[in-house]
Amino acid sequence: MVRDKRILATGYNGAPAGLSHCLDIGCLREELKIPSGERHELCRGLHAEQNVIIQAAYHGVSIKGGTVYCTNLPCSICAKMLINAGIGEIIYQEGYADAMTEDMLNAAGIKLTQFDEA
Numbered sequence: 001m002v003r004d005k006r007i008l009a010t011g012y013n014g015a016p017a018g019l020s021h022c023l024d025i026g027c028l029r030e031e032l033k034i035p036s037g038e039r040h041e042l043c044r045g046l047h048a049e050q051n052v053i054i055q056a057a058y059h060g061v062s063i064k065g066g067t068v069y070c071t072n073l074p075c076s077i078c079a080k081m082l083i084n085a086g087i088g089e090i091i092y093q094e095g096y097a098d099a100m101t102e103d104m105l106n107a108a109g110i111k112l113t114q115f116d117e118a
Contacts, residue, residue, distance in 0.1 A: 001052045001087070003066040009059070011052030015045050037097030040077050049078035053085050063087060073112070076100040083108040091115060 001008045015021045022028070022044055029043055046054075048070060056063045064086035068074075073096040074082060082090065083104065089111040105112055 001056060001063050001066045001068055003063070008061050008063055008066055009052045009056040011048035011050065011055060013045060013048050014051075019044065021045070035097065037075060040075060047075060047078050049074045049082060053081055056085075067091060072096045073101055073114075074105075076104065079104050083110065089113065093117070 001010070027043075029039070032042065034042060049068060052068065053063065055061075065088045066086075067089040068082060068087055069091050071093050073092045073094070074090065075096055075098045079101045087110060090105065091113045093115060095114075102112070
Protein backbone atom coordinates (compact mmCIF):
# COMPACT_ATOMS: atom_id res chain seq x y z
CA MET A 1 0.00 0.00 0.00
CA VAL A 2 1.52 3.31 -1.05
CA ARG A 3 0.55 6.97 -1.12
CA ASP A 4 2.63 9.94 -2.25
CA LYS A 5 5.52 7.64 -3.22
CA ARG A 6 5.74 6.23 0.33
CA ILE A 7 5.11 2.69 1.50
CA LEU A 8 2.35 2.80 4.11
CA ALA A 9 2.04 -0.92 4.88
CA THR A 10 2.74 -4.34 3.42
CA GLY A 11 0.78 -7.56 3.35
CA TYR A 12 1.37 -11.24 2.69
CA ASN A 13 -0.70 -14.34 2.00
CA GLY A 14 -0.61 -16.68 4.95
CA ALA A 15 -1.87 -17.84 8.30
CA PRO A 16 -2.38 -15.38 11.17
CA ALA A 17 0.75 -14.57 13.18
CA GLY A 18 1.88 -17.46 15.34
CA LEU A 19 -0.35 -20.06 13.66
CA SER A 20 0.80 -22.90 11.43
CA HIS A 21 0.53 -22.35 7.69
CA CYS A 22 -1.44 -24.77 5.53
CA LEU A 23 1.79 -25.68 3.72
CA ASP A 24 2.90 -27.20 7.03
CA ILE A 25 -0.32 -28.83 8.23
CA GLY A 26 -2.32 -29.42 5.04
CA CYS A 27 -4.89 -27.40 3.15
CA LEU A 28 -8.57 -28.02 3.83
CA ARG A 29 -9.52 -26.33 0.54
CA GLU A 30 -7.34 -28.74 -1.43
CA GLU A 31 -8.67 -31.73 0.51
CA LEU A 32 -12.26 -30.66 -0.28
CA LYS A 33 -11.34 -29.75 -3.89
CA ILE A 34 -12.73 -26.22 -3.56
CA PRO A 35 -11.98 -24.11 -6.65
CA SER A 36 -10.09 -20.85 -6.37
CA GLY A 37 -12.40 -17.90 -5.79
CA GLU A 38 -15.01 -19.90 -3.85
CA ARG A 39 -15.72 -20.55 -0.15
CA HIS A 40 -13.10 -18.13 1.16
CA GLU A 41 -14.19 -18.83 4.74
CA LEU A 42 -12.71 -22.34 4.52
CA CYS A 43 -9.14 -21.09 4.47
CA ARG A 44 -6.95 -20.59 7.52
CA GLY A 45 -4.91 -17.99 5.67
CA LEU A 46 -5.41 -14.31 5.11
CA HIS A 47 -4.97 -12.61 1.77
CA ALA A 48 -2.25 -10.00 1.39
CA GLU A 49 -4.90 -7.29 0.97
CA GLN A 50 -6.43 -8.21 4.33
CA ASN A 51 -3.02 -8.20 5.98
CA VAL A 52 -2.07 -4.80 4.54
CA ILE A 53 -5.25 -3.28 6.03
CA ILE A 54 -4.60 -5.01 9.36
CA GLN A 55 -0.95 -3.90 9.48
CA ALA A 56 -1.91 -0.30 8.76
CA ALA A 57 -4.58 -0.36 11.48
CA TYR A 58 -2.24 -2.06 13.97
CA HIS A 59 0.29 0.74 13.50
CA GLY A 60 -2.24 3.57 13.26
CA VAL A 61 -1.51 4.41 9.61
CA SER A 62 -4.29 5.84 7.45
CA ILE A 63 -4.48 4.20 4.03
CA LYS A 64 -7.25 6.45 2.73
CA GLY A 65 -6.51 7.38 -0.87
CA GLY A 66 -3.72 4.83 -1.10
CA THR A 67 -2.77 2.58 -3.99
CA VAL A 68 -2.54 -1.18 -3.60
CA TYR A 69 -0.03 -3.11 -5.72
CA CYS A 70 -0.84 -6.81 -5.93
CA THR A 71 -0.19 -9.84 -8.09
CA ASN A 72 -3.86 -10.71 -8.56
CA LEU A 73 -6.99 -8.61 -8.65
CA PRO A 74 -8.40 -8.96 -5.11
CA CYS A 75 -11.19 -11.41 -4.30
CA SER A 76 -14.63 -9.97 -3.54
CA ILE A 77 -14.07 -10.13 0.24
CA CYS A 78 -10.81 -8.18 -0.03
CA ALA A 79 -12.42 -5.80 -2.54
CA LYS A 80 -15.16 -4.93 -0.01
CA MET A 81 -12.56 -4.32 2.67
CA LEU A 82 -10.45 -2.11 0.37
CA ILE A 83 -13.53 -0.12 -0.65
CA ASN A 84 -14.39 0.57 2.99
CA ALA A 85 -10.75 1.40 3.78
CA GLY A 86 -10.98 4.22 1.24
CA ILE A 87 -8.26 3.15 -1.17
CA GLY A 88 -8.16 4.92 -4.52
CA GLU A 89 -6.44 2.53 -6.92
CA ILE A 90 -5.47 -1.09 -7.38
CA ILE A 91 -2.60 -1.98 -9.67
CA TYR A 92 -2.50 -5.70 -10.41
CA GLN A 93 -0.86 -8.19 -12.75
CA GLU A 94 -3.50 -10.89 -13.26
CA GLY A 95 -7.24 -11.34 -12.76
CA TYR A 96 -8.92 -13.50 -10.12
CA ALA A 97 -11.66 -16.11 -10.36
CA ASP A 98 -14.28 -13.99 -8.56
CA ALA A 99 -16.78 -12.28 -10.87
CA MET A 100 -18.11 -9.84 -8.22
CA THR A 101 -14.80 -8.09 -7.65
CA GLU A 102 -14.55 -5.91 -10.75
CA ASP A 103 -18.21 -4.91 -10.60
CA MET A 104 -17.93 -3.74 -6.99
CA LEU A 105 -14.63 -1.92 -7.45
CA ASN A 106 -15.91 -0.15 -10.57
CA ALA A 107 -19.16 0.82 -8.80
CA ALA A 108 -17.08 2.23 -5.92
CA GLY A 109 -15.02 4.34 -8.33
CA ILE A 110 -11.73 2.62 -7.53
CA LYS A 111 -9.29 2.88 -10.41
CA LEU A 112 -8.11 -0.51 -11.70
CA THR A 113 -4.87 -0.75 -13.61
CA GLN A 114 -3.57 -4.02 -14.98
CA PHE A 115 0.14 -3.98 -15.73
CA ASP A 116 2.01 -6.11 -18.20
CA GLU A 117 5.59 -7.17 -17.60
CA ALA A 118 6.39 -7.18 -21.35
